[in-house]
Structures are given as structure tokens and as C-alpha cells.
Amino acid sequence: PQAIHLKDYAPPPYLIDTVDLAFDLGEDVTRVQSKLAMRSNPALAPASATGGGPLVLDGQDMRLVSVALDGRALDPSEYSVGPDSLTLPNPPADFILEIVTELRPQENTSLSGLYRTSGNFCTQCEAEGFRKITYFLDRPDVMARYRTTITADAMRYPVMLSNGNLVAASKMEADGRHTVSWEDPFAKPSYLFALVAGVLVHIEDTHVTKSGRTVALRIYVEPGNQDKCDHAMASLKKSMTWDEEVYGLEYDLDIFMIVAVGDFNMGAMENKGLNVFNTKYVLAKPETATDTDFLGVEAVVAHEYFHNWTGNRVTCRDWFQLSLKEGLTVFRDQEFSSDMHSRPVKRIADVQRLRAAQFPEDSGPMAHPIRPDSYIEINNFYTTTVYEKGAEVVRMIHTLLGADGFRKGMDLYFQRHDGQAVTCDDFVAAMADATSVDLGQFRRWYSQAGTPELDVTGAHDAAARTYRLTVRQSCPPTPGQPVKQPFHIPLALGLLDPSGADMPLRLAGEAAPAGTSRVLDVMEAEQVFDFVDVAEAPVPSLLRGFSAPVKLRFPHGVDDLTFLMANDSDAFNRWEAGQTLATRLMLDLVADRAAGRPLELSPGFIAAFGKILKDPTLDPAFAAQALTLPSEGYLGQQMPVIDVDGIHEVRAFCRRAIATALRDDLIATHRALGGNEPFAIDAAAIGRRSLKNLALGYLMALEESGREGTEAVELCVGQFHNAHAMTDVIAALGCLADTDLPQREVALRRFYDLWKDEPLVVDKWFSIQAMSERPGTLEEVKALLGHPAFEIRNPNKVYALIGGFAGGNPVRFHDIGGGGYRFLADQVLTLNALNPQVASRMVKMFARWRKYDPRRQALMRAELERIVQTPGLSRDVFEIASKSLE
Numbered sequence: 006p007q008a009i010h011l012k013d014y015a016p017p018p019y020l021i022d023t024v025d026l027a028f029d030l031g032e033d034v035t036r037v038q039s040k041l042a043m044r045s046n047p048a049l050a051p052a053s054a055t056g057g058g059p060l061v062l063d064g065q066d067m068r069l070v071s072v073a074l075d076g077r078a079l080d081p082s083e084y085s086v087g088p089d090s091l092t093l094p095n096p097p098a099d100f101i102l103e104i105v106t107e108l109r110p111q112e113n114t115s116l117s118g119l120y121r122t123s124g125n126f127c128t129q130c131e132a133e134g135f136r137k138i139t140y141f142l143d144r145p146d147v148m149a150r151y152r153t154t155i156t157a158d159a160m161r162y163p164v165m166l167s168n169g170n171l172v173a174a175s176k177m178e179a180d181g182r183h184t185v186s187w188e189d190p191f192a193k194p195s196y197l198f199a200l201v202a203g204v205l206v207h208i209e210d211t212h213v214t215k216s217g218r219t220v221a222l223r224i225y226v227e228p229g230n231q232d233k234c235d236h237a238m239a240s241l242k243k244s245m246t247w248d249e250e251v252y253g254l255e256y257d258l259d260i261f262m263i264v265a266v267g268d269f270n271m272g273a274m275e276n277k278g279l280n281v282f283n284t285k286y287v288l289a290k291p292e293t294a295t296d297t298d299f300l301g302v303e304a305v306v307a308h309e310y311f312h313n314w315t316g317n318r319v320t321c322r323d324w325f326q327l328s329l330k331e332g333l334t335v336f337r338d339q340e341f342s343s344d345m346h347s348r349p350v351k352r353i354a355d356v357q358r359l360r361a362a363q364f365p366e367d368s369g370p371m372a373h374p375i376r377p378d379s380y381i382e383i384n385n386f387y388t389t390t391v392y393e394k395g396a397e398v399v400r401m402i403h404t405l406l407g408a409d410g411f412r413k414g415m416d417l418y419f420q421r422h423d424g425q426a427v428t429c430d431d432f433v434a435a436m437a438d439a440t441s442v443d444l445g446q447f448r449r450w451y452s453q454a455g456t457p458e459l460d461v462t463g464a465h466d467a468a469a470r471t472y473r474l475t476v477r478q479s480c481p482p483t484p485g486q487p488v489k490q491p492f493h494i495p496l497a498l499g500l501l502d503p504s505g506a507d508m509p510l511r512l513a514g515e516a517a518p519a520g521t522s523r524v525l526d527v528m529e530a531e532q533v534f535d536f537v538d539v540a541e542a543p544v545p546s547l548l549r550g551f552s553a554p555v556k557l558r559f560p561h562g563v564d565d566l567t568f569l570m571a572n573d574s575d576a577f578n579r580w581e582a583g584q585t586l587a588t589r590l591m592l593d594l595v596a597d598r599a600a601g602r603p604l605e606l607s608p609g610f611i612a613a614f615g616k617i618l619k620d621p622t623l624d625p626a627f628a629a630q631a632l633t634l635p636s637e638g639y640l641g642q643q644m645p646v647i648d649v650d651g652i653h654e655v656r657a658f659c660r661r662a663i664a665t666a667l668r669d670d671l672i673a674t675h676r677a678l679g680g681n682e683p684f685a686i687d688a689a690a691i692g693r694r695s696l697k698n699l700a701l702g703y704l705m706a707l708e709e710s711g712r713e714g715t716e717a718v719e720l721c722v723g724q725f726h727n728a729h730a731m732t733d734v735i736a737a738l739g740c741l742a743d744t745d746l747p748q749r750e751v752a753l754r755r756f757y758d759l760w761k762d763e764p765l766v767v768d769k770w771f772s773i774q775a776m777s778e779r780p781g782t783l784e785e786v787k788a789l790l791g792h793p794a795f796e797i798r799n800p801n802k803v804y805a806l807i808g809g810f811a812g813g814n815p816v817r818f819h820d821i822g823g824g825g826y827r828f829l830a831d832q833v834l835t836l837n838a839l840n841p842q843v844a845s846r847m848v849k850m851f852a853r854w855r856k857y858d859p860r861r862q863a864l865m866r867a868e869l870e871r872i873v874q875t876p877g878l879s880r881d882v883f884e885i886a887s888k889s890l891e
């Protein structure tokens with residue numbers, strides 16, 4: 006397969022002004038008539054009578070029935086059809102092109118293009134699915150106005166939806182078929198096209214915009230799911246209000262629709278006026294959804310809604326600019342969630358996610374800048390780098406410009422580019438021009454991959470009353486980028502005096518202090534910052550709020566970290582100090598274990614944990630985050646060679662040590678926060694549940710230690726059987742699933758029996774078993790592949806069972822016998838033939854193979870080689886597997 010390069014971008018030779026689509030949906034064959042009003046691109050050479058040269062339309066996996074130009078049917082000798090294209094050698098400057106194609110959506114297992122889900126029709130066109138529906142210029146810089154007519158059997162498909170506003174309501178024909186028409190007044194790229202048809206019910210509400218327009222809001226689901234839509238609707242309404250208040254952005258059509266489908270490759274899709282969602286991000290009620298699910302629904306509903314402006318009204322010129330819409334929209338949804346709940350708790354969760362997924366990607370074989378230079382398959386670039394690191398880059402712009410400056414930049418961006426397909430450079434230019442902040446060097450964040458590293462040292466001069474911070478930045482090589490230029494890094498910091506208070510911060514040469522927390526512009530490979538009027542040696546609090554996506558090292562001693570944990574005015578850094586301390590202690594224990602030394606967890610550390618647990622002034626949600634030990638994955642990243650078993654054993658040991666020492670306090674915490682209080686989904690209630698379940702988790706670490714654990718097991722089993730909220734049920738079941746207790750089987754069976762008709766709950770049942778640390782898990786996962794509820798064609802099931810095992814169970818997936826690796830490779834090859842996007846997400850789990858010991862490396866490498874050598878490999882899987890081996 007050929008790579009596509011950003012440097013080869015060329016504007017389209019032809020434009021499409023309007024698109025008229027007529028779908029005739031059938032059980033066997035679906036017929037699509039497309040009428041395109043086209044013209045040669047005036048931005049290129051001046052139009053001649055013979056137009057803009059050959060017209061090459063994209064198209065795949067369909068049967069071409071006919072082509073007509075300006076009303077005249079073309080003879081097949083007048084065009085050529087390839088496996089991926091339809092070429093007209095020399096069309097005129099201005100013309101109408103009519104194309105008829107036939108598709109078989111029921112055979113489309115890729116879930117891209119037009120496909121079937123639970124008997125309904127549904128589309129997914131981003132990134133390049135529209136070309137499976139009709140021949141088209143399927144690229145985001147071709148923006149057209151669409152009118153869509155849908156005809157289908159009225160009984161089977163009573164609901165028929167497309168983008169925009171309904172212009173002709175259901176018209177019944179004698180043959181029992183009916184027709185509707187939709188028209189979208191906004192020009193859009195083909196990736197935002199959508200069609201849904203089937204048996205669906207909806208809930209309805211309205212939103213009155215700031216300017217007084219009433220917008221109808223509808224959420225469509227399969228019958229029986231109406232009772233799980235209220236949270237999504239409330240989230241939508243909050244998002245609409247937030248975007249008006251924070252950015253002055255109103256919704257622009259008469260109706261906004263969400264449709265939830267059970268078969269979907271990703272989370273959701275922002276099609277204009279007709280968002281299509283994975284049911285996972287719509288359906289939620291306390292009995293079936295966890296707090297994480299509720300928060301996920303709120304965030305994804307907001308994200309897709311925010312795309313209406315950042316993505317749809319202003320879209321991407323080409324797919325290399327994907328972060329233009331995704332990074333910016335993730336930043337917007339993160340800010341929305343922060344405003345709805347607790348800002349520090351949200352920030353910590355986002356940074357944990359970035360470190361867990363993006364940092365490894367940025368230091369592995371798939372590392373790429375947030376604006377990649379090339380790709381083989383664009384679907385492989387919907388990555389955590391483009392999304393989450395992209396959001397961090399936007400956040401840094403926000404930090405550098407301030408909230409008001411950022412808003413001015415956004416206003417200018419929309420003023421300049423509404424209705425256009427633009428680049429990341431256009432976005433940065435609007436930000437710089439609106440504020441006169443120089444973002445020249447900052448642009449390197451868009452072109453350089455890798456996680457920058459900051460090595461910071463501090464020196465206090467008591468006589469001169471100065472404190473000198475020396476900051477050195479570097480960035481490791483990444484594929485194709487051996488050497489990096491310095492980044493422009495906003496380093497937010499404070500200096501704590503011995504009492505724990507923030508000092509006023511004055512840099513040498515400044516007339517007066519500029520606050521007690523400030524942002525330094527780190528721009529050089531090595532830079533010094535001299536603070537004056539510093540009477541006593543301070544403890545620096547660096548990278549407050551995680552002001553840049555970097556790895557920061559400072560030689561804080563254990564006492565300093567404990568001091569920051571207790572005193573830092575920046576909540577993020579209080580958490581960070583605890584994590585740094587825990588990481589250090591745990592890595593020392595991993596080394597002790599490898600050297601055969603006995604393990605002992607520092608009593609001082611346990612005491613600090615105890616203080617947090619017992620502090621009544623702390624937000625329980627924050628306390629739960631502060632009391633969570635660094636994950637096995639994060640600890641592994643800190644080691645040159647990941648010691649899978651050592652890390653697993655040490656983490657389990659630390660949990661037991663903490664639980665043993667703090668047993669009574671943990672029981673008291675669980676009691677105090679337990680009971681079935683009336684369910685609420687606000688930050689306070691979520692926080693109480695998370696601290697309660699954290700306490701339960703620690704207590705269950707005592708389960709193996711005889712009598713000590715008996716009470717924990719009773720609490721856990723009691724919670725499993727009596728809790729009303731799924732958060733509490735799942736927390737208890739997760740604990741039981743790691744044990745060999747007889748109650749484990751009872752609970753798993755009962756859970757399945759209760760919830761077998763709720764696919765999203767069954768997904769939880771699969772993933773809990775897949776993530777069990779018990780030695781027999783791989784065999785159980787293999788057996789579950791044959792369970793009647795498992796469907797390999799359903800992405801959610803694959804992510805739950807296969808993804809849960811390979812991505813959420815390091816100690817069993819990386820078992821030295823290699824069975825986990827063989828299993829994953831087999832599944833990748835099965836999925837490759839059915840759904841390449843899902844297969845490629847699974848094969849990514851091998852990407853970090855070089856971080857393991859030689860034996861595991863050899864085993865993973867052999868599986869990757871087996872995959873690459875398999876005939877008929879999709880571009881998706883080939884790209885990931887081959888780049889992993891490079």
C-alpha cells in the first residue's frame with residue numbers, strides 16, 4: 006500500500022455545489038441516484054471550455070449502474086472504472102453529473118459507508134465512507150449543499166432521517182413504500198453526510214437559543230430504550246447553553262437529532278444535524294450505567310455537539326489537519342466537563358488518560374505529530390495523539406493567551422473561516438492575529454512528534470535572596486525525526502515558603518511581583534529564570550495544572566514531595582506529588598524484588614495515605630484520585646525494560662500493605678459513604694461513590710489473608726447483592742472477579758441472568774472477566790468467545806472481551822508462555838476480514854513490544870510477522886503491524 010503525504014496536497018480540480026441524493030433502500034439491493042452540480046475549481050487555472058482536466062471520483066465496493074453528463078447517458082467507453090475510482094477524461098467547465106450505483110449494505114461488516122445494524126440502515130462516512138455509497142470527490146475540502154430523498158418500505162423503516170431540515174414529510178405509495186426528503190442549507194464535506202432508516206422511537210425536547218430561536222431536539226433509539234435517554238438529553242441542553250455562554254455559538258438548524266446504534270466503530274459521529282452515536286454514549290440509567298458511563302455520555306454528547314462549529318461550520322482542508330477539529334473539540338469538551346463538575350478532578354483524569362495512552366504512543370513506533378506528515382490509512386490516525394495531545398496543544402494556546410485572548414482568537418477564527426475547509430496554521434494564525442501573541446515557535450508542536458522532557462534544577466542563594474531555576478528541554482527521537490528543535494513550553498509554577506504558602510513571584514528585572522502563580526515561557530534548550538526577594542529556600546511547585554504535555558524531572562526529596570502533597574495550593578500538583586512519591590517507592594520495590602530483597606512499604610507513605618483518607622475537608626473525588634496508586638502501565642513506562650510480573654506483584658503488595666495498616670479507617674470510610682442514598686449524578690455524589698469503592702477495593706486486597714479479609718468479603722458480597730446503582734454493583738463484582746471465592750461464580754451468574762437483555766451491561770460482564778488477574782483468565786476469555794452473547798461483528802463486544810484482555814490485563818496478556826499474544830494475533834486476523842478498523846485497534850496492542858524482555862519481544866515479534874505475512878491484509882492492519890516492526 007502507498008503512503009499519502011501532506012506535502013503532496015493539491016486543491017481539487019473540480020468543485021461540487023449541490024448534491025441531490027435519492028436512496029431506494031431494499032432488503033437485497035439499495036439503489037443510490039446522485040445528481041451533482043459541478044464546475045472546475047476557479048482557484049486553479051482559469052476555466053476553459055474543456056474544464057479542469059480529468060475528473061477522478063472516489064468509489065469503492067459498489068456496482069456502477071449508469072453515468073449521465075448534462076442529461077446524456079454516457080457510454081462505458083466515455084469513462085473508466087477502477088477498483089477505487091471512476092474517471093471522466095475531460096468534462097466541461099460546468100456540468101451536471103448523474104450517477105446510479107447499487108450497494109449491498111447487509112454485507113457491509115466494516116461499519117463504514119451504508120450498513121445494517123439491528124435491522125436498521127445507518128451510515129458512517131468519516132473519514133472515507135461516502136465513497137462506498139456513490140462516486141464522489143470524497144475529500145473534506147469539497148463542500149456542497151445536500152438534498153436527500155429516501156424511499157423504503159413503510160412498515161420496516163417508518164423513521165427515515167438525514168441531515169438538515171425535513172422538507173417533504175412521509176409520502177405513502179401504493180406499494181407500501183414511503184418517501185421523505187431532507188435538505189441541509191449548509192455546505193458540508195461528504196464525511197458529514199448521514200442517513201438512518203428503521204424502527205426507532207424518540208424522546209423530544211426543545212432548546213431556545215440566546216437569540217430566541219426554538220430548536221427541536223430528538224434522541225432516537227431502538228424501542229425499549231426510551232427510559233435511558235434523559236441524561237443524554239440533559240447533557241445536550243447543557244452543551245447548547247454552554248457553547249452560547251462561553252463562545253457565543255448558537256445552533257443553526259431547526260432540529261438537532263441523535264440516533265443511538267448498537268454497532269459502531271467509535272464513540273459517536275458529528276454528522277450535520279444528525280449525530281449518530283454508539284449506544285454506549287447515549288443510554289444511561291442508574292441501574293445499568295456506572296458513573297463513568299454517565300460522565301462519558303455527557304462528554305461525548307457535548308463533544309459531538311461542539312463539532313457543529315469546530316468541525317462542521319469550519320472544517321478541515323485535508324485529513325492531515327484532523328487535529329484542527331478534534332484537538333480543539335476535545336479541549337472544548339474537557340472545559341465543559343470541568344465547568345459542570347470539579348475542575349481539578351477532571352484535569353487529573355485527563356492527564357492520567359494522556360499519560361496512559363498518548364505518552365506511550367509518542368515514544369513508540371507509531372509516534373506522529375498532532376498534524377501527521379503521512380499516512381497509509383487515515384482511519385489509523387484517529388489517535389490519542391491527534392485527539393488528546395491535540396487538546397493539550399490548544400490548552401497551551403489558551404494558557405498563553407488567557408481566557409479573553411483565546412475567546413478573541415476563536416471569534417476571529419469563525420469570522421475568517423466560517424464555511425471554509427482550513428488548516429491548523431489558519432487556526433494558529435487567528436489566535437496570534439487576534440492577540441498579537443507571537444506563536445511562531447509554538448507551531449513546532451504541530452510538526453514535531455515525541456514528548457518533550459524538562460530537567461529542572463533550583464538553587465537558592467540566601468545571601469542574595471534569589472532563587473535560580475534552570476530549565477533544560479529535550480525531546481527523544483521519533484520515527485523520521487531524529488533531531489528536534491526546542492518547543493515553546495508554558496511552564497506554570499509557584500514557589501512555596503516553609504509555611505506552605507505561595508510566595509509572591511518577581512523575576513529579576515521586574516518592578517513588582519506578578520502574582521503567586523505564573524507562567525514562564527520556556528523556549529530554549531537551556532534557560533535560567535532568576536527570582537528575587539526569596540528570603541528562604543522555597544519548594545517549587547512546577548508545571549501547575551499540567552500546563553504542558555511534557556515529562557518533568559526535578560530533584561524533589563521525599564520530604565519535599567510530602568510537603569507538596571499537604572500544602573500545594575494547586576490541587577493538581579498536590580495529587581502529582583503523591584503520584585511521584587508513590588512511583589518512586591514502587592519502582593524501588595520492583596528493584597528490591599528483582600534483587601531478592603524483602604519488600605517493605607515506607608510507613609511514612611502509608612501515614613500520608615491515612616491522613617488523606619481521614620481528612621474530612623477533602624473532596625471525596627479528589628481523595629479517591631490521591632489514594633489510587635499509579636497503574637501498572639504507568640509504572641512500566643518508567644522502566645527501561647518493563648518488568649511485568651514484578652510490577653504486578655509490587656502493586657498488589659502495596660495495596661495489601663496499605664489495606665492492612667488502614668483497615669479500620671477503610672471500613673469506616675466504606676460505612677460512612679455506604680448505604681443506598683438516593684441516586685444523583687452530581688460531582689459530590691459521584692465523588693462519594695468513588696471513595697467508597699476505592700475503600701472497598703483496598704479492603705478486598707485483604708481477601709487472601711484469612712480472617713482479616715472476612716469482613717471485606719462480606720461487605721463486598723453485600724454491596725453486590727444490595728446496591729441499586731450499577732457503579733456500586735460493578736465495583737463489587739470487579740473485586741470478586743479477581744478472587745477464587747465461591748461467591749465469584751454466583752455473582753457472575755446472577756449478574757448475567759439479570760442483565761442478559763441489556764447489551765451494554767453484558768459488555769461489562771465480558772470485560773470484568775477479561776480483566777481478572779486469575780491465572781486461568783486466557784482460557785476463560787477463549788471460552789467466552791463462544792458464549793451466545795458474544796458477537797465478533799459487534800465492536801463493543803470486541804473492545805470489551807478481546808480489548809479488555811489485551812489492553813486491561815497486563816499480567817495475563819503478557820504471560821511468558823505467549824498464549825495471550827497468539828490469541829490476540831488470531832483475533833486480529835479474524836477481524837481483519839470483517840472490520841479492518843476494529844482489527845487495527847486490536848493490533849496496536851503489540852506496538853510497544855520493544856519495551857519488554859527478550860523472550861517476550863521474540864514472542865510478540867513473531868506474532869506481528871505472522872500478521873504481516875498473511876495474504877489479504879487490510880491497509881489498516883498492515884500499516885500498524887509493519888510500522889511496529891520497523
Ligand code: HT7
Nearest residue numbers: 131132270271273274275384387
Ligand atoms: N469525528 C468522529 C470520528 C469518527 C470516526 C472516524 C473513523 C471511523 C469511524 C468513526 N466514527 C466517528 C468522532 C469524533 O471525534 O467526534
Ligand code: ZN
Nearest residue numbers: 308312331334
Ligand atoms: Zn471529535
